[in-house]
Amino acid sequence: MQRTLKSSCCAGKQSSNLLSSSFYPAVTPEKVVLVIGSGGREHALGWKLAQSRHVKKVYFAPGNGGTSENVGIKQNDIDRLVSFAKQFGQDCLVVVGPEEPLSLGVADAFAREGLRIFGPTKDAAMLEASKVFAKEFMHKAGIPTAPFAVFSDAGKAKDYIRGQDRPLVVKADGLAAGKGVIVCDNAEQALQAVDEIMVKKEFGAAGSKIVVEERLSGEEASFIAICDGQTIIPLASSQDHKRVFDEDRGPNTGGMGAYSPAPVVDDKLYHKIVSQVMEPVVREMRNRGTPFKGFLYAGIMVDEKTKEPYVLEFNARMGDPECQPIMMRMESDLYEYIDAAVDGRLKSMPPIQWKDRTAVCVVIASKGYPGSYEKGKVIQGLGSDFGPDVMVFHAGTTRNNNDVVTNGGRVLGVTALGDDTRQAIDRAYQAVKKIKIGNDEQHYRTDIGRRALR
Ligand code: AMP
Numbered sequence: 001m002q003r004t005l006k007s008s009c010c011a012g013k014q015s016s017n018l019l020s021s022s023f024y025p026a027v028t029p030e031k032v033v034l035v036i037g038s039g040g041r042e043h044a045l046g047w048k049l050a051q052s053r054h055v056k057k058v059y060f061a062p063g064n065g066g067t068s069e070n071v072g073i074k075q076n077d078i079d080r081l082v083s084f085a086k087q088f089g090q091d092c093l094v095v096v097g098p099e100e101p102l103s104l105g106v107a108d109a110f111a112r113e114g115l116r117i118f119g120p121t122k123d124a125a126m127l128e129a130s131k132v133f134a135k136e137f138m139h140k141a142g143i144p145t146a147p148f149a150v151f152s153d154a155g156k157a158k159d160y161i162r163g164q165d166r167p168l169v170v171k172a173d174g175l176a177a178g179k180g181v182i183v184c185d186n187a188e189q190a191l192q193a194v195d196e197i198m199v200k201k202e203f204g205a206a207g208s209k210i211v212v213e214e215r216l217s218g219e220e221a222s223f224i225a226i227c228d229g230q231t232i233i234p235l236a237s238s239q240d241h242k243r244v245f246d247e248d249r250g251p252n253t254g255g256m257g258a259y260s261p262a263p264v265v266d267d268k269l270y271h272k273i274v275s276q277v278m279e280p281v282v283r284e285m286r287n288r289g290t291p292f293k294g295f296l297y298a299g300i301m302v303d304e305k306t307k308e309p310y311v312l313e314f315n316a317r318m319g320d321p322e323c324q325p326i327m328m329r330m331e332s333d334l335y336e337y338i339d340a341a342v343d344g345r346l347k348s349m350p351p352i353q354w355k356d357r358t359a360v361c362v363v364i365a366s367k368g369y370p371g372s373y374e375k376g377k378v379i380q381g382l383g384s385d386f387g388p389d390v391m392v393f394h395a396g397t398t399r400n401n402n403d404v405v406t407n408g409g410r411v412l413g414v415t416a417l418g419d420d421t422r423q424a425i426d427r428a429y430q431a432v433k434k435i436k437i438g439n440d441e442q443h444y445r446t447d448i449g450r451r452a453l454r
């Protein structure tokens with residue numbers, strides 16, 4: 001398998017104008033893109049794709065209050081998504097943001113119609129949809145991950161836990177909106193987690209099986225690559241902030257902020273992740289007759305002591321909010337890479353070029369998230385002068401007459417570029433302070449990016 005290791009510096013920063021768009025002849029933009037989803041990730045993908053010299057229009061289904069050209073089709077309404085794309089035929093490239101439509105088989109449905117879609121098939125998306133599948137897959141492919149056991153019986157799981165003398169993590173098998181993972185300090189908590197998932201069925205059918213695995217410690221990083229079923233081209237490294245409160249306290253969320261690059265992913269680690277994780281995934285998927293085409297996301301834990309990478313999870317899609325800083329740093333034309341991946345031509349593509357800058361994204365959430373929160377709060381300050389290095393990506397927002405109002409837990413991803421991490425952090429927070437939700441009902445972490453300063 002061809003790997004695109006010339007882009008290894010994208011783990012850190014890279015500057016070169018050799019391959020910038022101006023190097024290529026001008027073309028008449030004639031393609032349309034349909035981005036499926038409604039989050040900050042989708043806004044950022046659409047924003048970047050709209051800059052392509054090939055693209056004349058980007059549509060969003062369903063999109064949010066910050067995206068224009070919303071087509072009013074839900075992300076899981078596969079028949080209507082197919083009908084919409086069909087009117088443009090081969091001139092339409094479909095990019096899938098979230099896991100839900102992937103696990104429902106959106107890529108399979110588009111492929112049956114001969115339409116162009118970037119995202120894994122339902123079978124390949126199992127890497128994210130089932131943690132049992134992912135762990136057994138890693139075991140078979142020799143990909144480093146925490147030692148584990150799988151149970152479909154609560155009693156047997158509890159017997160196993162009582163026999164362990166190390167900290168454990170208990171994970172519901174299926175999709176649980178990022179909440180089905182319980183990191184435990186002791187056996188008592190792990191036994192309780194089994195009850196929550198398997199007896200009280202807090203995550204429904206997603207908890208009919210569980211993974212119990214060793215708890216690892218170290219620093220986490222997100223490693224995402226574009227795959228065409230055979231070749232991978234890594235994106236810049238990034239790091240998420242999963243907990244809702246400063247200093248990684250409180251419950252897990254979808255992500256409260258991110259930055260890129262992640263200094264923990266140095267060149268040595270970058271090469272290890274490519275050769276020990278990403279390439280084996282693509283090889284094993286291909287061997288199984290379910291090639292992986294789409295964004296492949298590995299959640300990595302860098303072991304505190306050994307500094308070796310271990311996979312905590314796979315996602316069959318771009319990260320959110322990791323996407324926002326990654327898109328801000330991407331110099332190359334994203335459309336050209338996705339288009340090449342759809343055709344299986346990644347091998348012939350040059351390495352992706354990255355801005356030699358740092359990007360930091362601070363998520364502004366509704367007060368109460370990830371628990372319950374109110375919607376429909378007016379957002380003020382969106383028209384402020386944020387300066388050229390700031391983008392305010394929308395997530396849980398919608399339009400109500402002339403207002404933009406909240407419509408979800410994670411509301412905005414305020415993303416800034418800086419010459420270094422300090423500058424990017426300062427710029428992002430200066431912009432955050434200009435925005436107000438309702439009667440000061442916004443919540444955001446105040447320590448996004450601080451880890452990268454250490
Ligand atoms: P996952 O959805 O599997 O990535 O888990 C969500 C979060 O739980 C991860 O980002 C980690 O912070 C934590 N986590 C998952 N598995 C482990 C593990 N084996 N050891 C320590 N923390 C973990």
Ligand code: GLY
Nearest residue numbers: 240255319320321
């Ligand atoms: N930010 C983590 C994720 O996208 O799953």
